[in-house]
Amino acid sequence: MLDGSRREFADPVTGAELAAAIGPGLAKAAVAVKIDGRPRDLATLIDHDAAVAIITRDMPEGVEILRHDAAHVMAEAVKELYPETQVTFGPATETGFYYDFARATPFTPDDLERIEERMRDIVRRDEPINREVWDRDKAVAFFDRIGERYKAEYIGEIPPEQEISLYRQGNFVDLCVGPHLPSTGRLGQAFKLMNVAGAYWRGDPNKAQLQRVYGTAWPNQKELDQYLFRLEEAERRDHRRLGRELDLFHLQEEAVGSIFWHPKGWKLFRIIEDYMRRRLDAAGYQEVKGPQLLDRSLWETTGHWENFRENMFIAESRDEKILALKPMNCPGHVLIFRNRLRSYRELPLRLAEFGSCHRNEPSGALHGIMRVRAFTQDDAHIFCTADQVTLEAIAFCELLLSIYRDFGFADVAIKFADRPPHRTGSDEVWDRAEHDLKAAVEAAGLSYTVNPGEGAFYGPKLEFVLRDALGRDWQCGTLQLDFNMPERLGATYVGEDGGRHVPVMLHRAILGSFERFIGILIEHYAGNLPLWLAPVQAVVASITEEASPYAEEVARELTAAGLRAIADPGNEKISYKVREHSLAKVPLILAVGRREAEQRTISLRRLGSPAQEALALGEAIARLKVEAVPPGCA
RNA sequence: GCUGCCGUAGCUCAGUGGUAGAGCACCCCCUUGGUAAGGGGGAGGUCGUAAGUUCAAUCCUUACCGGCAGCACCA
Numbered sequence: 001m002l003d004g005s006r007r008e009f010a011d012p013v014t015g016a017e018l019a020a021a022i023g024p025g026l027a028k029a030a031v032a033v034k035i036d037g038r039p040r041d042l043a044t045l046i047d048h049d050a051a052v053a054i055i056t057r058d059m060p061e062g063v064e065i066l067r068h069d070a071a072h073v074m075a076e077a078v079k080e081l082y083p084e085t086q087v088t089f090g091p092a093t094e095t096g097f098y099y100d101f102a103r104a105t106p107f108t109p110d111d112l113e114r115i116e117e118r119m120r121d122i123v124r125r126d127e128p129i130n131r132e133v134w135d136r137d138k139a140v141a142f143f144d145r146i147g148e149r150y151k152a153e154y155i156g157e158i159p160p161e162q163e164i165s166l167y168r169q170g171n172f173v174d175l176c177v178g179p180h181l182p183s184t185g186r187l188g189q190a191f192k193l194m195n196v197a198g199a200y201w202r203g204d205p206n207k208a209q210l211q212r213v214y215g216t217a218w219p220n221q222k223e224l225d226q227y228l229f230r231l232e233e234a235e236r237r238d239h240r241r242l243g244r245e246l247d248l249f250h251l252q253e254e255a256v257g258s259i260f261w262h263p264k265g266w267k268l269f270r271i272i273e274d275y276m277r278r279r280l281d282a283a284g285y286q287e288v289k290g291p292q293l294l295d296r297s298l299w300e301t302t303g304h305w306e307n308f309r310e311n312m313f314i315a316e317s318r319d320e321k322i323l324a325l326k327p328m329n330c331p332g333h334v335l336i337f338r339n340r341l342r343s344y345r346e347l348p349l350r351l352a353e354f355g356s357c358h359r360n361e362p363s364g365a366l367h368g369i370m371r372v373r374a375f376t377q378d379d380a381h382i383f384c385t386a387d388q389v390t391l392e393a394i395a396f397c398e399l400l401l402s403i404y405r406d407f408g409f410a411d412v413a414i415k416f417a418d419r420p421p422h423r424t425g426s427d428e429v430w431d432r433a434e435h436d437l438k439a440a441v442e443a444a445g446l447s448y449t450v451n452p453g454e455g456a457f458y459g460p461k462l463e464f465v466l467r468d469a470l471g472r473d474w475q476c477g478t479l480q481l482d483f484n485m486p487e488r489l490g491a492t493y494v495g496e497d498g499g500r501h502v503p504v505m506l507h508r509a510i511l512g513s514f515e516r517f518i519g520i521l522i523e524h525y526a527g528n529l530p531l532w533l534a535p536v537q538a539v540v541a542s543i544t545e546e547a548s549p550y551a552e553e554v555a556r557e558l559t560a561a562g563l564r565a566i567a568d569p570g571n572e573k574i575s576y577k578v579r580e581h582s583l584a585k586v587p588l589i590l591a592v593g594r595r596e597a598e599q600r601t602i603s604l605r606r607l608g609s610p611a612q613e614a615l616a617l618g619e620a621i622a623r624l625k626v627e628a629v630p631p632g633c634a
Numbered sequence: 635g636c637u638g639c640c641g642u643a644g645c646u647c648a649g650u651g652g653u654a655g656a657g658c659a660c661c662c663c664c665u666u667g668g669u670a671a672g673g674g675g676g677a678g679g680u681c682g683u684a685a686g687u688u689c690a691a692u693c694c695u696u697a698c699c700g701g702c703a704g705c706a707c708c709a
Contacts, residue, residue, distance in 0.1 A: 200705060245645090364705080574667070576670080593668055595668085
C-alpha cells in the first residue's frame with residue numbers, strides 16, 4: 001500500500017473492494033486504483049501480489065481522472081443533444097478538460113449552456129461506467145457503423161500490441177485507455193463549460209478543423225470557485241488593461257504588433273535597461289550595436305532565409321538589393337567577432353546588445369505587449385572554446401537567477417530542449433552540443449526537466465521558466481549552445497597552437513524580450529511595481545493651495561536626490577488626490593498642508609496602507625533615497 | 635494563418651431601419667478642503683472601413699481592417 005503496509009486477501013479483490021476494506025471514507029473518495037504503478041479502474045480485479053495504491057479525488061492523479069471523466073460526460077451530453085456530431089479526443093488539461101467535436105455548424109454560447117445542463121443531468125443519473133476490451137477489427141467496424149470516422153481512423157494508429165478498450169456509460173461508447181470513475185455520479189457538479197474554439201484534428205493545420213469545447217472541473221465546489229476567482233484576478237491584472245489604466249503604452253492598427261510607449265512606460269523600460277546594463281557590465285559583457293537591416297545573402301548563409309523567410313520583414317534598397325530587418329542579433333555579433341583576427345586570449349568574448357528585432361508573427365499570435373512584431377532582446381553571445389563552455393554556463397545561470405530574484409521571481413524551473421526534427425548540423429555535432437550543455441547545467445548544481453525536440457534549429461537550449469504571483473509559468477531566459485553558426489559564418493580564432501579554430505557560441509538572454517518581460521512584471525505585481533521600478537515613485541500633493549509652492553519645492557528636492565517625483569499642486573481635496581494617485585499605483589504620496597509648509601515636514605503615505613507618517617523633509621529625502629536604490633547598485 | 639465571437643465618446647457600456655445616449659475621464663466656474671470621489675456648467679461621436687439592399691443604414695447583407703478566446707506558430 002501507499003503507506004508501506006501489506007494487506008492479504010484469500011481471493012482476488014477489486015480496487016473498490018480493497019478501498020472499502022480499508023475504510024468507508026476512502027471508498028467514497030476513491031476514483032481509481034494504481035496497480036504496480038499503473039492507474040486502473042476501481043473495478044479492476046487484483047489477482048496477484050501487487051503494489052497497490054488507491055487514487056483519491058483530491059490527489060493530482062485523481063483530479064486528472066475526474067477531468068477526463070468530465071470530458072466523457074460532455075461528449076455523452078453532446079451526442080444526446082446533437083447526435084450528428086462526431087467525437088474525437090477529449091483529454092484532461094491543467095485546470096480542466098476539453099473535447100474536440102467534428103460537426104458542420106459551430107457551437108454557440110447557448111449550445112454550451114444546454115450541454116452543461118445536460119452534463120449535470122448525466123451526473124445525476126449516475127450511470128455506471130464500464131470498460132470493455134474489443135477486437136481491433138470489430139472496434140473499427142463498430143465506430144464506422146455508428147459514423148464515428150475519427151475514432152475508426154485513430155484505432156488504426158494504436159500500436160498492435162496495445163489493447164483496444166472501450167468505455168460505456170449510458171448509451172455513449174468511447175474509445176479510451178482509461179481509467180475512469182465507476183459511475184458518472186462520482187464526477188460531482190464542480191465543473192463549468194468555459195468556451196468554444198477551433199482546433200485542428202491531430203494538431204495539424206492541414207487536417208480538418210474541429211470544435212473544441214473547454215471546461216474546467218475540480219474535486220469540489222470550493223476549488224472551482226477559487227479557480228474562477230483566480231481567472232478574475234488574472235483579468236484584473238491583465239497588462240493590456242493596466243497598461244492603459246497606468247498610461248504606460250498603447251497599441252493601434254497603424255502599427256499592428258508594435259508598441260507606442262508612453263512616457264511612464266518608456267521610463268519603466270529604461271529603468272530595466274539601465275539595471276541590465278549595470279549587471280552585464282559587471283559580469284564582463286561588452287555592449288555592441290549591430291545594424292537593423294542586413295543583406296539577404298547573410299540570412300541565406302545563416303539558414304534563416306530558408307527556415308524563417310515567411311516571418312521576416314523584407315526591404316529593398318535603391319540599388320535593388322534585398323535586405324531583411326533583423327529577426328535576431330546573432331549574425332551581427334558573429335560579424336563583429338570575425339571583423340578582425342581573434343586570439344584565444346580574447347576568449348571568452350561576451351558581446352551584449354539590447355537588440356531591437358522584428359519578426360512578422362502570424363496575426364493570431366499577437367497578444368498585447370507579450371507577443372509583438374517589434375521587440376527588444378537582452379541578447380548576448382559568448383564566443384569561447386569548447387573547454388570554457390561549462391564555466392560560462394555556470395556563470396550565466398548564477399547571473400540569471402540573481403537577476404530574477406531582484407525582479408521578485410524566486411521560483412525558477414529549468415528545461416533542457418534537445419534536437420528538433422528540423423535542424424542544421426550533423427548528428428555528431430548535436431551529440432556533443434547536447435552532452436556539453438547538460439554537463440554544464442549539472443555542474444552548476446541545478447536540476448532540470450527535458451523538453452524533447454524543442455531545441456533551436458542550430459543547437460540545444462536551456463529554457464528558464466519563472467513562476468509569477470498567480471502561479472503561472474513564463475519562459476523567459478535561454479541559454480543555447482551553437483556549434484553551427486560560427487562555422488557557417490566563418491568565425492575563427494587563432495589558438496595557442498597557432499592554428500585556426502572555430503569558436504563555440506553561446507546564445508543567451510535573461511529577460512528574453514523587454515516588452516514581454518514588462519508585461520509579465522505588470523501582471524506579477526498587479527501594477528504595484530516595487531519602488532525601484534515605479535515610473536513615478538512619489539507624488540507630493542498639496543492639501544491647500546497655500547501649500548502648493550512648498551509641494552513644488554519638495555518635489556524638486558526629491559528629484560534632485562535622484563527620485564522620480566512630481567508635484568500635484570492642483571485644486572482638489574486631499575482625499576481626491578490620494579485616491580487618484582493610489583489608483584495610479586504611485587508607491588509614495590507625500591501630503592503637505594499649511595502645517596507641513598510651516599514646519600518643513602511631510603506626511604508620508606505608502607501605497608496599500610492608510611497609515612501616515614510625519615517626517616522632517618530632510619530625513620524623508622534621505623530615507624527615501626536609500627529605499628529607492630535599485631538592487632545591486634549600492 | 636485557421637475557427638468562433640466582437641467593433642457606438644478617451645474608458646466602461648446603453649440604444650434604434652427615420653442622421654445617437656449614460657457614468658467616469660476632459661475643459662471652465664464655485665469651493666481651500668487634512669489622507670481612496672465637494673458642487674455646478676461645458677465640450678466631445680462620419681456609430682471600424684468600403685460596397686450593396688432600401689425612399690431612408692449606426693442598425694440588414696457582403697468584403698476588408700482591427701480586437702478577443704483557442705488552435706497552429708514562436709529562430
